[in-house]
Amino acid sequence: MSSMHRDPRRPGRGLRAAVAAAACLALAPAAARTQSAAPAERPSVRVVSDASGSRLQVDGRDFMVHGMNWDYVPIGQNYTYSLWTQPDDVIEAALAREMPLLQAMGVNAIRQYVGVPPRWVRYIYERYGIHTIINHTVGRYGFNVDGVWHPSVDYSDPRLRAAIQAEVVRYVDEFRGVPGVLMWLLGNENNYGLVWKSAEVEALPEGERDAARARHLYSLFGEVIRAVKEHDPGVTVAMANGDVQYIDIIAEECRGLDVFGTNCYRGISARDLFQVVKDKLGLPVLFTEFGADAFNARTMREDQETQARYLIGQWQEIYEMSAGKGRVGNAVGGVVFQWSDGWWKFGQESRLDIHDTNASWPNGGYAEDFAPGENNMNEEWWGICAKGQPDARGLFDLHPRAAYYALRDAWRLPAY
Numbered sequence: 001m002s003s004m005h006r007d008p009r010r011p012g013r014g015l016r017a018a019v020a021a022a023a024c025l026a027l028a029p030a031a032a033r034t035q036s037a038a039p040a041e042r043p044s045v046r047v048v049s050d051a052s053g054s055r056l057q058v059d060g061r062d063f064m065v066h067g068m069n070w071d072y073v074p075i076g077q078n079y080t081y082s083l084w085t086q087p088d089d090v091i092e093a094a095l096a097r098e099m100p101l102l103q104a105m106g107v108n109a110i111r112q113y114v115g116v117p118p119r120w121v122r123y124i125y126e127r128y129g130i131h132t133i134i135n136h137t138v139g140r141y142g143f144n145v146d147g148v149w150h151p152s153v154d155y156s157d158p159r160l161r162a163a164i165q166a167e168v169v170r171y172v173d174e175f176r177g178v179p180g181v182l183m184w185l186l187g188n189e190n191n192y193g194l195v196w197k198s199a200e201v202e203a204l205p206e207g208e209r210d211a212a213r214a215r216h217l218y219s220l221f222g223e224v225i226r227a228v229k230e231h232d233p234g235v236t237v238a239m240a241n242g243d244v245q246y247i248d249i250i251a252e253e254c255r256g257l258d259v260f261g262t263n264c265y266r267g268i269s270a271r272d273l274f275q276v277v278k279d280k281l282g283l284p285v286l287f288t289e290f291g292a293d294a295f296n297a298r299t300m301r302e303d304q305e306t307q308a309r310y311l312i313g314q315w316q317e318i319y320e321m322s323a324g325k326g327r328v329g330n331a332v333g334g335v336v337f338q339w340s341d342g343w344w345k346f347g348q349e350s351r352l353d354i355h356d357t358n359a360s361w362p363n364g365g366y367a368e369d370f371a372p373g374e375n376n377m378n379e380e381w382w383g384i385c386a387k388g389q390p391d392a393r394g395l396f397d398l399h400p401r402a403a404y405y406a407l408r409d410a411w412r413l414p415a416y
Helices: 013-036 088-105 117-127 159-175 205-230 245-253 274-280 302-320 401-409
Strands: 045-050 053-056 063-069 111-112 131-138 142-144 149-150 181-186 237-242 257-265 285-290 331-336 385-387 396-398
Touching: 053 396, 063 285, 088 117, 088 396, 088 401, 111 331, 117 131, 117 159, 131 159, 142 159, 142 401, 159 205, 181 205, 205 237, 205 245, 237 285, 245 274, 257 274, 274 285, 274 385, 285 302, 302 401
Parallel strands: 063 111, 063 331, 111 131, 131 181, 181 237, 237 257, 257 285, 285 331
Antiparallel strands: 045 053, 142 149, 385 396
16 A cells, blocks of 8 residues: 555665766757757658668658657646646756756657647757657547537537647647657547547448548548648658557548557567558558556556566567668657656546556556456556656656666667
């Protein structure tokens, strides 16, 4: 029981000193560049393919995404908290604590949902050299139309489709030309939320209803992709699908997609995923989420070693599946899930100051703590950094876990 109420484990004095030293070393050149260099322009990002496979290129240079699902939520807060509504001095102080740690690890891109102002995307890029993947959920968690909240989006509703597309385009226009934008990312496992009903869908045989709902979803994605490219022809567009579900429908409806992004939780290996995407879509693959939790649901203890082992195994496969290695050749990187623990995720709106050890869902791909019929995925323990208590301004320290250092060392190996 005591483990449910304890603070994240603090590293020893030597570890804290090492982290601080790495952060200082990483920050110094970035600050110097900011002072001496001319204002940055948005980098050119494109997909190139040849006999060796597919790559992302940024300003003509091969670019493997060493990405991080990054947010800033102090203990005691939840999904309603926004760093970007805080005073500028608080935002700058928070970024000064976190971005050097990301730099020192080798992170070159962070994934953020719309809501981050363009000036902070530019600030992060110019000061710390880190790109941003900007993510619009395309109604995944509900949508507001004319003051009416729709908690479950009916993707066959013309009004909702038009409103969602218009909002995406508004954001694209807002970010057009902003330095630091790596790509646009659409959705977040929207294929796992096809629960809405309509007369058209309900009239179908039960076995055909999910595919019909998916057809409406991905046809909207196709329309949004085209609209984004009309408003910002130079931008790269990806999606965040749940695994490869409905990939045949995606192939038919999502023409113009540049990168197939997938939240992949198959365990230490994605097995045939890369080949399936190559055969069905002919697109590069970006893991928009991958990783492992740092808690063992059997022993009821933190387990940094297993988390690190899974992340290294997953990254090794991404590396081996990238261009030029003699295998499938379409992996262009991954975005680790996630940077720091989300203490709000199990209760959502309750027990926000307790690091819950309740497992939320089962996954046999993570065999160490899996038992048939029982949950083993601990939502509040996915961070590669543990989180300290906030001060009066909501600022807190991070305590990197073993996975942080393991990936840092792996990412020092040149991708190509």
